[in-house]
Amino acid sequence: MGKLGCNIDGNLDAAKFSEPLPWIGLYVAAASLACLIAMAVDGINGIRYRKIWFPCRFFSLNATSLTLIATAIKLAVDLNTPMPRRQDQLAKLSSTVFICTVMGNSMPSIGTMENKEMAMNIIALGILVITVIVNICIQLGTGVIYVFWKEHAFIMFIMLVLLLFLTFSALTVPTTKQYLEYKYNKKHELALKESSKETGKTVVDKLREDLMKYWMMAHTCNPQFVMGRSVTCTASGAFCLLSAATLAEAIFRSYFFPRSFKFCSGESDYKWSTTIVLVIQTIAVGVGTLGPACRWFTAINFSCPKRGNTIHTKHFKVEHYWIQRLVEMKECPLTLQIRNRHFRKLAHDAKIQFLHLCIGVQTGIVITSKVIRLVSVFIVSQIFLCCNFCEELKKKFKFKNSVSYTESTLESQLSSRMDLSRFVLHLEGEDVMVGLMMKCKCDPTDHWIRMGRKKEPKYLINLLETSTFSQGFKAVGECDSNQVPSLDSEEPPNCWVLPVVTLTSIAVAIPNVGPKSIRQLICGVNQGLEYVRLIEEYLDGRDLSNIRKTAEVVWLGVELYHKWLDVDLHKLSLQGKSPKEILQELADTAKNRSVEFHKKQMNQCLKQSPSKWPIKVLAANSMYRISQTILLNCESINDQMGEKLFAAVVVMISDILGACLTNLQHLIPLKCLSSTIEERQRGVRHAVYILGKTEKILKILEQREPPSLEPHQMAYFDDWRSLHMQKKPSPFFPSSLESEKASNNSSDLFLSIG
Template sequence: MITRVQKQLNALMPWIGLYIASASAVCTLAMAADAFNGFRCKKLWFPCKYFSLNAVSLTLLAVAMKLPMDLNTILLYKSDWLAKLGSLVFLSTAMANFITSLGFMSDKEIIANVVALGILVITVVANVLCHVIQLKFLGAKYIIDISFPTISMLLLLARFTALAITVPTIKRSLERKYKEKHKEALRAEEMVQRRETIFNIDNQRREMMKYWVMAETSSPQFVMARSVVCTTLTLFFLLPAITLVIFHIQSIVQVKDLLLAQRPTSVYGGYTRWILVIQSIGVVVGLIAPMFRWFVAVGFKCSTTNFYNFRKEFKIEAHWIQTLVDCRESFSGLNIRKDKYYCWKCLHDAKWYFLTICIGVQTFVVLVSKLLVLVSALLIRPIVLCFIHIKIVNNDQSGDDINTNPNLSRYVVLLEGESELPRRIFRDICCRADNMIQTGRKKQPKCLINLLTKFVHFNGVREFDSNQIPSLHSHSQKPPNCWTLPMVTLTSIAIVLPNIITDRKSNQLLGAVSEGLYFAKLIEKYLDRNGDLTNISNAADVVWVGVELYKKWQDKDLQKADIKGRTHKETLQKLSDIAEKTVTNFMTDTNNFLVQDPLNWPVKVIAANSMYRITQTILLADKDDHLQTDEELFERLSIMISDILAACLTNLVRVIILKCHISSIKDREQNIRQAATLLGESKEILEILEQRELPSLDPEKAANIEEWRAFMKQDLAATSDEIANPNTNDEHVSIKIEV
């Protein structure tokens, strides 16, 4: 009976083998993706992007470790125990790969993930020990073979824990140093803004490069990767990996025989061999990141000028043990009852002695790591210096400029005791920023640039909405304008004009406004800090989707005869009537509370109110020019849109600067990357704005279209007074963009 049940259970084991192989393949692909991403971005310290320490990766590794944790299945074949050995090396490889992901975790996440990893490793080691004890008949060779990866995993776990303990202190130290460099960069930026125009892209590139260098060198993952403890992890799983390769070579004949065999070699069927192959590939792929991190750290050490100052080399910096020291002193200041005094004293003493031992172990681990890195650097230093010398000579002969702006080296963020940044790595960091700017230049908005060439002044900001148009809601304020809503409304009107000769003009205008809305939305997102205009910009988004994709406004087809009239005046009046009906229906059907606050109106009502006011403004202005054709009106609307876009885009540099000043350690690098790309995309836009004379408007007010309108109305009144009084001087100065 038992035998029959066992056979039935064994019949399902090949499916378990397939599950193990699949989980191993996913981990291998994730490590390969990180390796590819590191090469693609020229980050040879290989940040963890796809394969990091989290619940998903730990679950996959737990599935992949089924063979060494299987106590009920006897694996006697060569491929079976080799697959078990490969699983242990595979786990060590995974640990060495995702150790840098600790840098972007919170303190609670670090504790949870490291504890979970420790439970997994200890469980695997315990199961392996049970196998070693129970299966003594396999011989001493099996015990020796399996001991290498087992010891390696325990050493890796110890070093993993040692590095995890220091991460909170390291991040606080990095943040403090980053803020110091950031203040220095801000002072330099203010001096540049006083001397030079903000729209010069070369000036902005130099300023952005400082923040990029700070963000890259202060990245916690980069700091983890170049630390001595992380670097020496490579050496602790390199020996088991080499052992696995040797066993593969020795077993090549047996594996060939097994592949030709018709019957399965274990209860897992033929999937045991697949597990062995996939996990072996994972070990080879997983070697890439740790080995290159080792080279990076040794390169750091080789580049230092005081290389033979051994006293300084073996100094234990405070951040390595500060967390443990803080924990050791954490009981001070507690109110302890007298009847519990003895128990608290014993507990405090036990904790103090335990943490003192931990501090000693941590110090020993750091010293051994420093020694291993130093020995490695001593061995390869002559080769590195020779290679660097040859490369410098070749670059000098070819005329290449390898000396990136030396002033940027002041903004490199280093921890206490870290070696200076090698010139090659520093140059690669700067080159990545330049590459991002160049990538942005390839994506410059051509249609938008063509539209911006039409603007000469900013009168369209004032002219699109006239105060002479009576409000449809006299008992409440009208909704304020944002940058995007009048652009979308004017474009909707332009493409519905009846007698435009070709559709090419309309399509070009749609393309230009679509490109312009991308920048305008960024400006509204970053400069509308209180979110007051969110509902207004949402109305523009809703309208634009219909206009761009379906040529519809408020579900009305702009190409049909019920919208288009015989003349543009008829068309404008139809649009105005539809918009007026939408607003008045809302006023009559809605309670007074919602009507009084225009920021809470539905987006369709906000869009309809904008359409009503703009169409009525155009009709009012059209009374003075009865001979204006549809083509002329289209051109006039295009210029008006261009004026609004140009006024909006004067805030673009301020948005780029704000993105560089993001303080969140997680988002800092990504935001500066986006700012660099945005700077490249806006190159020609900034050049156009640099050639224009801009009104003297406060930077905070320049972010709001209503402030622009108020300023330009005052300016118009001042101009009228100047005509009446020629002695009045009207001066214009450039907008000064401040953060």
């Protein structure tokens, strides 16, 4: 028996080493298929949402995609495996064309990358491309690639051009982001100013119009869209089309004109797997060329003379943002620490000369891209002329009445739409693109508002309808009375969430209340907390993270287990105690926890800031103050008043939530500004979705008298509380028969949720 790797005679068994190659070919096909699926999903999303610039969401330049690409082009860089058959040679070519396709397809993705990430990905791609070119040249010299040498030479040229376009386009990304961020902030201020001047419109209508403006701004300054509509990206689409056409030409000639080629006999070590690789990569090239081709076609479609556009010399001007980054780099001193003055001067001069060369290359790339667009316009315009001629013939066969009706309908639709052209964010030299972006924009505001309406918080809406809005959200001041003695010299600041979850805990513990009412209250509060958290996150700049964490911990126990910390509220409500006794027990339990903590602080001579107290102490302090406040206002409560107390607590919760949710009209515009430029479009879409979900809530709150607070004060619970403390407090339980009836009606309204 021979050694491992040797035959019986002791010679090297070379055939044994090639046995896994068909399975390696299958691995290559799997990597190609993964890239194909990712590009196909991006293409489907682009068509579905009518984004003709085809953003790269699933297939972009990153570590994962570069690893898949390196695996998928294994056949192109294989230097010594014989590839005699037709499908073997075509698989070599398809792997090479595949690289051109993925470069053109993923070009917009560099717009969303950070500078360091972008540099690393482009360097990795450049190393991969240079490796492929060198390996193909070696194979052309050794004869591994013995046909389609012209096609390979042409594809290698396209690969180098696409790499240059990608690299030098990346240099403009930081500059364009900074410029568009500045313009977005200015336009955002303009939109707010216009909205404040509008009168006679409801809050919902104002917000809807504002969101249409914000969407247009966010859409047109999307970094992927900016890169996708650039001249270099559209020119890359033309080169991708050429590479795909080259592969199609080679496949067509080899199968339909086989006599023009002389393929070798024999079989590749990859065997049947090369056919699978060829089929998958050919489909991937076709699917991956869709995005670049559409970007190219859209650009030349709008630039054609039939659109009324003419070619001027200014169209060949190289805008400043293309070379601004290079100019700044040239003016900056070297960071290298070179002591010798002579060598430091040489290094500085070399840097300047190199950047001069880069500026020249960048200028040449931009001008070349514009020339390609011009040539494409002259070629494609003839096709458009034929299409226009056919359209004119078609119109002649239509009745005049139907034509006039259609035209009038179209005019009325156009006049009914708001003019958003002034909110289109564009770069220098893109003035003519404003019309295209207005025409081709996909305004999803109506769609996402409808989606939000389908998910409106019904339990929360019914809960808010029980509020005493007509009395100005009085429960905000009544839930925590200043007559309750403090357990410490300092009190922690208040947030919106903690009083709500504390009151809900009390409501769950009240006896003689049906489980359906408890369940509906918890559902309503849970839906309300979703928006309260957003309001506190975006509008409250104080560091109350520990207090909010306390509220989240308490709410988790109440919602899932009907427990306040370690107190079983459900069991407490079944012990046969009166509502007053239950409130007193909750207050005593909370007081004991707080007193124990404060004694420990005094003994250890420590004094923590109230906002940094432990979670259980903050929860206990809130429970003590709110329970004692209710007890102070409910001196006449008896054993049979559990349902009335529950209804009163529900009204308090509704008041607090309603007061907090008046900030929604300030939150929605702010949410469109707070995100980064890469995530802004998603942020605006979420804001539109929130508007759809809360449309009824905003209408309910708009019918109530607004508080006498400044807009910046409305986000803070303590400011609302101070405002209501100045007013004469009203009794917690109404004494008159009319008020009692109103209280009962509000309770009945809440209990009928469903």
